[in-house]
Amino acid sequence: xxxxxxxxxxxxxxxxxxxxxxxxxxxxxxxxxxxxxxxxxxxxxxxxxxxxxxxxxxxxxxxxxxxxxxxxxxxxxxxxxxxxxxxxxxxxxxxxxxxxxxxxxxxxxxxxxxxxxxxxxxxxxxxxxxxxxxxxxxxxxxxxxxxxxxxxxxxxxxxxxxxxxxxxxxxxxxxxxxxxxxxxxxxxxxxxxxxxxxxxxxxxxxxxxxxxxxxxxxxxxxxxxxxxxxxxxxxxxxxxxxxxxxxxxxxxxxxxxxxxxxxxxxxxxxxxxxxxxxxxxxxxxxxxxxxxxxxxxxxxxxxxxxxxxxxxxxxxxxxxxxxxxxxxxxxxxxxxxxxxxxxxxxxxxxxxxxxxxxxxxxxxxxxxxxxxxxxxxxxxxxxxxxxxxxxxxxxxxxxxxxx
Numbered sequence: 001x002x003x004x005x006x007x008x009x010x011x012x013x014x015x016x017x018x019x020x021x022x023x024x025x026x027x028x029x030x031x032x033x034x035x036x037x038x039x040x041x042x043x044x045x046x047x048x049x050x051x052x053x054x055x056x057x058x059x060x061x062x063x064x065x066x067x068x069x070x071x072x073x074x075x076x077x078x079x080x081x082x083x084x085x086x087x088x089x090x091x092x093x094x095x096x097x098x099x100x101x102x103x104x105x106x107x108x109x110x111x112x113x114x115x116x117x118x119x120x121x122x123x124x125x126x127x128x129x130x131x132x133x134x135x136x137x138x139x140x141x142x143x144x145x146x147x148x149x150x151x152x153x154x155x156x157x158x159x160x161x162x163x164x165x166x167x168x169x170x171x172x173x174x175x176x177x178x179x180x181x182x183x184x185x186x187x188x189x190x191x192x193x194x195x196x197x198x199x200x201x202x203x204x205x206x207x208x209x210x211x212x213x214x215x216x217x218x219x220x221x222x223x224x225x226x227x228x229x230x231x232x233x234x235x236x237x238x239x240x241x242x243x244x245x246x247x248x249x250x251x252x253x254x255x256x257x258x259x260x261x262x263x264x265x266x267x268x269x270x271x272x273x274x275x276x277x278x279x280x281x282x283x284x285x286x287x288x289x290x291x292x293x294x295x296x297x298x299x300x301x302x303x304x305x306x307x308x309x310x311x312x313x314x315x316x317x318x319x320x321x322x323x324x325x326x327x328x329x330x331x332x333x334x335x336x337x338x339x340x341x342x343x344x345x346x347x348x349x350x351x352x353x354x355x356x357x358x359x360x361x362x363x364x365x366x367x368x369x370x371x372x373x374x375x376x377x378x379x380x381x382x383x384x385x386x387x388x389x390x391x392x393x394x395x396x397x398x399x400x401x402x403x
Contacts, residue, residue: 002047002237002238002239003039003040003111003237003238003239004036004037004038004039004040004235004236004237004238005039005040005041005042005074005164005166005206005215005236006033006036006040006042006118006233006234006286007041007042007044007166007167007192007204007205007206007233007234008029008033008041008042008043008044008202008204008229008231008233008234009043009044009045009122009167009168009197009198009203009229009231010024010029010044010045010046010050010228010229010231011044011045011078011227011230011231012229012230014032016165016287022135022305024050024228024229025189025396026053026054028037028227028228029054029228029229030053030054030057030058032226032228032233033058034057034058036235038085038235039084039085039086040042040082040083040084040085040086040109040118040164041044041063041081041082041083041084042080042081042082042118042120042166042167043080043081043120044078044080044081044103044120044121044122044136044168044204045078045122045168045229046067046078046079046080046081047078047079048067048069052065054066055081058083062085063083063085064083064084064085064086065081065082065090066081066082066083066086066091066105066107066132067079067081067082067105068080068101068102068103068104068105069078069102070093070101070102071099071102074337077318077336078102078103078122078162079102079103079105079118079381080102080103080104080105080121080122080167081105081120082107082118082120084107084109084118086109086111086116087109087110088107088109089108089109089110089115089136090107090108091105091108092106092107092108093105093106093108094106094148096144096148097141097144097145097148098141098143099141100124101203101261103121103122103124103145104119104120104145104148105119105120105121106118106119106120106152109237110139114162115161115211116161116162116163116164117156117159117161117162117163117164118163118164118165118166119152119156119163119164119165119166119167120165120166120167120241121145121165121166121167121168121169122168122170123142123145123146123168123169123170123171123250124138124141124142124145124168124170125138125142126139126142126175127139128178137195137239139176140316142170142176142177143177146177146180149165149180149184150180150183150184150187152165153165153183153184153187153188153207154187156187156209157188157209157210158189159211160211160214161211162209162211162212162216163188163209163211163212164191164206164207164208164209164212165188165206165207165208166192166204166205166206166207166234166382167204167205168170168203168204168231169181169203169204169205170203171202171203171205172202172203174201175309181280183244184207185273186262186296186372187209188207188208188209188210188222188351189208189209189210189213189222189274189275190205190206190207190276190277191205191206191207191208191213191236191275192205192206192207192221192223192234192236193221195211195221195222195223195232195234196223196232197223197231197232197233197234198230198231198232203231204231204232204233204234204236205283206234206236208384213275214386215237216238216239216336216386217238217382217383217386218240220235220236220343221234221235221236221237221334221341222234222235223235223298225261244336248253250291250293250294251291251292251293251298251308252297252298253298253302254298256298256302256303256306257306258306260283260291260306260307261283261307261308261309263285263286263304264283264284264285264288264307264309265284265285265286265364265365265368265373265399266283266284266361266362266364266365266368267281267282267283267284267309267311267362267363268281268282268356268361268362268363269281269315269357269360269361269363270360270361271275271315271359271360271361272295272359273315273321274358274360274362275357275358275359278378278388279296280292280293280294280295280296281293281295281303282389284389284392284396285287286396287396287397287398288393290392301333302362306334308348309347309348309351309363311348312345312346312347312348312349313346313348313363314345315345315348315361316344317344317345317355317359318345318346318355319344319345319346319353319355322353322354322355322382323381324357346363347363350365350366350367351363351364351366352365352366352369353365354376354381354384355381356381356382356384356385356388357380357381357382357385358376358382358385358386360381362384362385362388365380368399370400372388372391372395374395375388375391375394375395376388
């Protein structure tokens with residue numbers, strides 16, 4: 001099942017300058033949205049005065065819409081809207097944010113019987129104008145908002161259901177608190193690929209947790225300028241692959257021994273900034289038992305001491321000659337530079353490497369690689385990433401029959 005996620009800050013400079021919400025062409029925005037027909041839509045800089053055209057219009061097109069109506073008398077003030085073609089089964093707000101509670105909205109939707117959480121946000125700037133055009137300092141509100149988001153991202157990382165967070169994060173190269181972007185990336189992956197959305201900077205973003213990325217295959221990410229608002233809208237095309245049933249156990253440091261890796265026949269590794277399960281490793285032994293090792297919890301240098309197959313490995317993008325997805329930028333080291341060459345991906349003798357795109361690697365014992373090859377042949381790197389573990393049971397059965 002294909003699915004589109006659309007995020008759009010529908011702010012307009014003339015709107016803010018004049019505090020006149022009638023300036024915005026809401027009919028044009030509605031037409032743009034319905035032409036694209038996303039399954040999930042997140043709007044920020046939304047005003048309650050837009051309801052008669054935008055909210056009502058979206059509902060006529062079959063969307064379920066939710067808005068945080070905190071301080072409803074302040075119709076000129078920003079807030080966020082979530083519209084979903086899927087059933088919305090729960091709505092939550094964040095009452096810790098004071099005035100900016102209106103800029104935070106979380107819903108739970110049901111997609112083919114499976115739950116998915118969606119967080120919409122509009123992070124406040126460090127200063128803003130009041131309705132009386134007085135400039136006030138809001139840096140404390142901004143920092144509190146970002147801290148609350150970081151806590152939510154950490155919670156989403158541990159969730160057993162897919163989660164996404166989207167909106168105007170107000171984090172770019174020249175803003176305060178820009179360090180929060182890297183903090184967010186420690187827990188979730190930015191699937192909007194850092195596309196610039198306003199004056200050449202990345203204000204709007206879409207993040208997803210690891211379960212979402214195991215459940216979905218990202219097809220295309222794009223940012224689109226338009227004649228209605230100051231911000232480009234983000235569009236992410238994905239292919240939903242159904243429920244991901246985690247059949248793995250997590251390895252803790254006090255459980256780590258050489259026996260942990262003794263019978264491993266295949267393992268995957270995500271680089272520190274990889275899309276998906278970053279800075280971690282999933283291992284599968286010859287009985288089909290799966291385990292996950294997080295390098296955030298157990299440093300890679302320690303794991304190497306117990307897993308000889310990692311001793312001579314480097315994981316840094318594709319090996320020379322390997323296929324990469326269109327649009328992925330690869331910078332190969334100079335082959336004449338021994339120091340840099342040592343940074344190129346390589347695996348231990350007796351193992352076969354497959355690059356799965358976006359910093360993800362699959363490593364298989366050479367003697368059994370032909371058994372797995374038939375399941376992944378003619379697939380792109382991202383398709384291999386999304387599907388390699390779907391055939392583990394059949395793969396393991398063939399290994400035992402061969403023995």
